[in-house]
Amino acid sequence: MTEFKAADIANPALYGDQDRLQRFYAWLRQEQPVAFAEPEGCRPFWVVSRHADIRELERLPDIFNAGPRMTLLPISVEQSNIALFGVESGVYPLTAMDGVHHQNMRALTQEFFLPKNIRKLEESIRDHARAFVGNMKEASGACDFATDVAFWYPLRVAMSALGIAPEDEARMLTLTHELFGAADPAVRRPGLTEAEHMVAVKRDYLAFFDGITKDRIANPRDDVATLIATGMPGGAQMSDEERIGYYVIVATAGHDTTAASIVGGMKALIDNPREMQRLRDNPDLIKTFATEAIRWTAPVKHFMRTVTQEYELHGTTFKPGDHVMLAFGAATRDPEAFDDAASFRIDRSPNNHLAFGYGPHMCLGQYLAKLEIECFFHEFFEQIGSIELAGEAVYTEGNFVSGIRSLPVRYSRSLAAATA
Ligand code: HEM
Structure with missing residues (x-):
């Protein structure tokens, strides 16, 4: 008798308990590789969790x-999104577009x-990393590595690429956490239902980026916001939903995800002191470590697909109009795809994880994310000698983008024990 059912994939609390989440993913891959889920309050969908199956489907974007x-x-959120914004996702970003339209829109910032071009940013990313690790070094030897350090550094990098001023960063960080954490009572705005909360957050995004668009049309700059504000995909004017969706995906996808991989990568090193030492002794391994940190944390747990033609997978026939969840979180630990998939190995190679997705929607920011992680850990090993946990890691309760939201640590500049 199993402790799980496929509908658990929607339950935000599952994502707050890492051991249980990984047991659930293992059960899905082994027992229910094409599972039918109909969680309470959501429209039904299929869940595909094996690495090879997700790749197969991602290769067929027309289907x-x-x-x-x-x-x-939840249906309540989809309905209020349709009523207020005309689309069930509330915004219309690249990740909801298809075909030539998607290609034209992606081409604007590709x-x-x-x-x-990302390599040209390396020096400034290194400067940001040096400054953030430097602040950590100057502090008292203890901090919450997530909320004091890791959330802020990728935010600074993403906001400077986008062209958002540093004084607006705190507001963007709050909005992103509110967007991804709507189901988490610790994050939701007090007194609001999930649907009301989502509407309020989207309205704040709209107001913020409306100002940015007006500014960049009047004063174009060398930043991603100008490409979006003035862009004419395929020679046509962008709709407001498309433009806002574009800003939101670059702004939100760009930092919460990378921050989750930095915090989760740090925790994995603390949990595996030998790997930590090996990395400290061999900085050449930072590249493979960064990729492993992304596989290990898989901050984007899923995206959905809508079926346009009948298609059979492992004896199940998907029908037009069905929905399929691509469970990236499960695929990144698939033992059929990775040797010793449940171990964190800083030198894993090859490492064809699906944490960045695959196919035409594969993450646009993947090279930026990897470079950010590499620069951060390079600086970390230059400046900080030792680090250890000073409390429990707390994970966000969210089924879309989630990771560690609190990681109390103690550290020292010297290589002696952090408590010395
Ligand atoms: C560890 C960090 C990151 C992870 C795990 C991640 C993951 C993903 C995933 C899973 C997708 C969807 C792929 C698919 O549907 O097959 C995606 C798309 C996207 N990501 Fe990332 N991402 C990260 C960092 C970034 C950064 C730093 C940026 C930009 C600043 C970014 C921008 C985007 C954009 C614009 C898309 C939409 C691409 C499209 O639909 O054509 N991401 N990302």
Whole structure:
């Protein structure tokens, strides 16, 4: 008798308990590789959790459309989104677009995110990393590594690429946490239902980015916000929902995810002191470590696809109009795809994880994210000698983007024990 049912995938509390989450993912992959889920308050969908199966579906974007159902939301939230914003996801970002329209929209910023252009940002990213680790070094030897350090550094990098002023960063961080944490009572605005909370958060995003658009049209700059504000995908004017969706995906996808991999990567090193020492002794391993930290944490737990034609997978026939959840979180620990999948190995190679997705929607910011993580840990090992846990890690309760939201640590500049 199993402790799980497929509908648990929607339960935010599951994501707050890492051991249980990994047991659930293992059960899905082994027992229910194509599971049917109908969680209370949500429209039904299929869940695909094996690495090879997700790749198979991601290779067929004309059959498995990215929109209109982009992520798993309660029906109440989808309905209020449709009533107020005209789309069930509330915004219309790249991740909900398909076909030529998606290609044209992606092309607006694709150049900016190419590895050769991201490398030009390396010096400034290193400066940010040095400053954030430097602040940590100057502090008292104890902090919450998530809320005091890791949340802020990728935010600074993403906001400077986007062109958002440092004084607006705290507001953006709150809005992002509110967007992804709507189901978490610790995050939701007091006195509001989940649907009311989501509407209030979206309205605040709209107001903020409306001001940015007006400013960049009047005063274009060398930043991603100007590309979005003035862009004409395929020669056509962008709708307000598309423009806002674009800002929101770059602003939100750009930092919470990377922060989750930095915090989770740090915790994995603390939990595996030998790997920590090996990395400290071999800085050349930082690249493979960064990729492993992303696989290990898989901050984006899923995206949804909408079926356009009949398609069979392991004896199950998906019908047009069905929805399929791609459970990236489960695929990144699939033992069929990775040797010793449940171990954190800083030198894992190859490491074809699906934490960045796959196919035409594969993460646009992947090179930026990797470079950020590499720069951070490089600086960390330069400046901080030892680190240990000073309390329990607390995970966000959220089924879409989630990770550690609190990691109390003690550290020291010297290589002696952190408590010395
Ligand atoms: C560890 C960090 C990150 C993870 C795990 C991550 C994960 C993902 C995933 C799973 C997707 C959807 C892929 C699919 O549907 O197949 C995605 C798309 C996207 N990501 Fe990331 N991401 C990260 C960092 C970033 C950064 C730093 C940026 C930019 C500043 C970014 C921008 C985007 C954009 C714009 C898309 C939409 C691409 C499209 O639909 O064409 N991401 N990301």
